Amino acid sequence: MFKEKMFTPAIPERVYALCKIVEKGPITASEIKEKMEPDFLGNKTSYFSDYRNAAEELGLISISDDLVSLAVEDKVVKSTDNMRKYINQQLEKFNSGQFYLVTNAFFEKGSDIFKEDKNIANLGPMFSEMTGMQVDAMAMRAWRFWASFLGLGYLQDMFIIPNANVFLKDIITESNIEKNKKYSISEFVNILSPKANIIFSDLSNKKFNYGVSNGLRALQDSGFLKMEHILDQKDIWTLYPMKAYSNDSIITNITIL
């Protein structure tokens, strides 16, 4: 799912449910499958391997001699929020995988994504071109679940509206950024970058794309952080201009509140 191609059945909630079973103790894969997809349900096909592989890729579980064990601390799977925070920390490991590349291209696309087809499954060709990797409809269907779950945007039917506020909050919370300390914008980006490059698309021009700008503004609106434009500062980044929000799109400093 993350290393290479994406698979629709490998949805995050299934990964989580699998982890919760494994949390109780090592168990064979066939036993997990029997619990989650028992034969008596009469399913015509099995999805088990898809979400088991996703869990394994993400390092949530380890498999040895068909025995599946939890590979992370229990607290990681204590809640879906915790699991999300954990996964968001791992994404940079998969920077050549389909999920990573599509996500990066999606953020690079900015608000122009609104001009594209409303069904994300039909955007395979566009993302194939942008990523240089073959992306089909199934992959895009899979991508939407994870993009939504990981807080990169909001699912609306078959479309994702970019707004990375939840992802950004996870990355900031898990970073060593101090609260109530005024960081220059470059410092801030440098701290986040190792974990958040997946959503940054225009670092060289010091511009935050639409989805990231939405995320930062949403976090400011919720009182999580404060963005400032201090006039004498030369370290400048620019948010996606949105006049209705503010006539000033320049940020020089950020403080986590």
Next chain:
Amino acid sequence: MNADIAKERISYVARPDSITSSEGDFLATHVSVKKLKVLDKFELSPSGGKSYTEEELFKNYISNPEDKHQFIAVYGQSGTGKSHLIRWFEARYEQNKPKDEVILFIRRSDNTLKGTIRQLLEKPEVQDISNKEVYERLVKASLSVEENKLKDMIYHNFIIEINNDSDEQDIQLTTVRKKRLIAFLNNEVVHDYLMSASGPVERMYSKIAEHTLVDRDTVAQFEANDFIVSPELYDNITNAGADPKAERMARELMSDEEGPIEAQKIVNYLNQFVGAVIQRCAGIEPGDFKQIFLDIRKELYRLDKKLTLFIEDVTSFTGVDTALLDALIEEHTGKRDGENLCRISSIVGTTNNYLQNNFKDNHKDRITKYIYIPSDVLDEDGLYEFVARYINTMSLEEESISDWVNGHANPEDYPVHDIVEGKNWEFVNLGYNKEVSIYPFTKRSILYFYNYVLQKGHQTPRYIIRDIIEPVVRDAIFNKDSFPSVDIDVVNMNQTLSIRIHSQVSDEKTINRVLKFMSVWGNGKPDQYEKNGRIYIAGIPKDAFDDFNFPTLNMDIVQAPVQTEKHRDVTTQPAQNEIPETETVDTRVPLAKIKKLDAANNLLIRWINEHAIDISSSAGASGTVHSAIYDVIPDYLYSAINWQAEGVATNNAKKVKVSSVLFVALEGQTKNEGLYVLPAKWESINIILAFIRWKEYGNKSWDYPDADFDAYLITTWTESIKKELVARVKEYKPGVETRYIEAAIAGEMYRTILTGEFREKSLKNFTIKELLASKPNKNSSNSHSKEWNSLLSVMEQKNAAKNNQETVRTYFNIDQGGGSGVIVLDQISLSKVFSKVRRNHLVIAEEEKQSDDKVKLRKDAYVFLNDIEERVESVAKAELELGREKLEKIFDAFGDDEIGEEELAEFVNRAKRFFEEANKTQINVKECRLEGEKKLPTLAKAISDISSVLDEKDPLTILMAFAGDPIATVKPLLEFIDSLENEVQKAKNQIAIKKSGLIGVDGVEEDERYIEEKKNIAEYKEKLERMVNA
């Protein structure tokens, strides 16, 4: 403006009816009209052709340079300024008239019939006319009739006219229709309806009675609407017991198609009698009015005078209009009754409709010139000047105006008030360097009001005064702290401006004021620039903000525009179809959709003010908001929130979504509750409008101008309400988690037991597999009790069992957007809930039941379970009785109440032996076998199942004992027992018959066949006895 003076003067100056204002105020507020048309033939709304100024018309026609007989009709829509123009012509002529000219100006301020005559007689030139005393007596004879009686007189006079109509009128009705109409008018309900305040009789009454206050343009005639019968009126007519003829007419008039046509026919017919009726009721004879005019003309001729007559409004002559027109049109060259008449030049004001419909063709043909005043008579500068002159006049003491008038009212002497308020506001040049501040208006606000507040057809001087100047000025001078408080719907509000204001001002009332001010008085843009040392915000000088104590606002600094204002002709723009220029306007969004948004926005603004809203209607603005709340927002939230990740089963979220409980409702919404209530605040409007724009502008996409901000708004909003909404969806009631799945599982477990899918005597072996694996019982018939089968029927009603089963099967499925049929279980949650239900023996404590859940589909789980629970006891009892009955029969047959496999085998063997013996002994019986003889263990189990619960009290245990339908299992045994008993009886009967053929030892019976044997036996017996005794 000088507010102190204006407070006193506004009531006198800002009068929509120009004629009622003083001469000075009239002249001081007069704006030269430049777009007048002159025609030789009547046209309803002429377009094109040359336009004339009022001065040109005065010189060419009104001043009558050729001194000829003429009749000039001045017409235009109501309120366009006909009276004003005629008054101006009169005033202008008064200053330049020849010595022998008598000017008669007939106002409509006293526009009753007698009032009009009185005005004529008051003229000094006609003091010596013949018959004056008679006329004066006529006018002075006050009507002593009470209002109601007079109205009744009018009403019944029409009936009298119809009754006496001898078909001499132009328009006729058949005798039958006339009778129907009379019956209709005589109906009490119809009478009251037509006599109502807005009815035709009131209109006519106003032309007869003095001192009535009615619309000056009221025409005393019937209108088609007066005779349209609504269903309610029809019901009232019939309920009151109408004459069949009246009822027939009412029915005709109620018809959607024919009704309006029929009504118009009646109106045309009745209007022929209006003149006669009005005159009769006013106590004037038909010839009186005409005679008065002729007498006046004769008198003037005698005095060697000529007459110029200005009639402000000929509609005031309804009733005598024909006679009046005859008198005016008559030229002085002809002789009448051998007497000379003076020359007459008539300038008569009338509305388009009146001229079209009430002037007969012979009158129209003799009209010398038609002067047409278009509705949009003022151009942009004229509009500003119009407002400026009113503001100036009301800011001046009456004496200043009088002095100016007395000094010949020269424009160069026109007085300008000393500015107290509005020194830094916009000015309008009135010529001769007369600069007048238009405070409390800006030019832009005047245009805005003209284009968007005045209705179509009301863009006339009268309504500019009534609906713009007076309310806004009053607002500014009497209500300054709340200015502008006038109710204006902002058209195509600039969202960025709105947001910028909200981010800087917290008080909602102030926000509304500022927003309105900047949108209507200013250009609606969140811009600020400096020009010539002055700061302009939204195009308005900052001083103007200060004058009304608006808070200081920071807007986007922009370059000052090179040209301040683009001059336009207000009349050349399609006023009602143009949207004010704001940066959000984009040609990609159709105008109709922008208007739809505006309407929704206005509705929502009212919601903010009133904290209540009715969006139950799916039409209009309500429909637009309704769609957002009932469809767009729920659909969005359902997909945007990861319900499963938030710990909410998709099944639950979906049930809530389709329920009558909305995800999000509006504060004070009249119908339907919401789990999250959007407060009546501006922020909520932004959210709702964003969704509406998504639907309307983007056709369900975010591809429209400024969609990027809308998308930001709604996603950020989603995050802000997610926690609360998720919590509400999880809840049945505040603080109580929904647990309908427990009821659903209990119900499903009952179902599997009652349908025989689970046949164990204990729940111990009831596992998740039994719960979820579908293995329907294929038996089409069973041997359960009537009560058992009745319960099964109840469970099947409205697909209840199937729906409940679906709930159980899908509740724990971790689905992928509903796109797959494969079930992947959340096993841990499932086990937890299932174990609890099983552990509690399917019992849900009464206090834990959520049978009044507002989410119907969740409540259905409890309804289903309740339907079962309230019947299980009687079902168990009935089933047990049936089982007991069957079992006793078996016990009787076996002579034992402990029957196991062994006993059954023995029984079967004994039966077999019986049939073998019978065969041997040639007893004729029909051999029968136990059906399923080889399934004795099953039979034994069935007997055991039943007997094990004979003393059981727990209904569930009893149901489980009977789940496998043991009665059906023992049925073959019971049949076998029946058959066996039957055959045994038959054997017994045969043996008895055989026995009867034998002679008993007692010699009672004798059978020929054994005589020898019996003899031998007796002989041997005797021998043996002897041997023994020997």
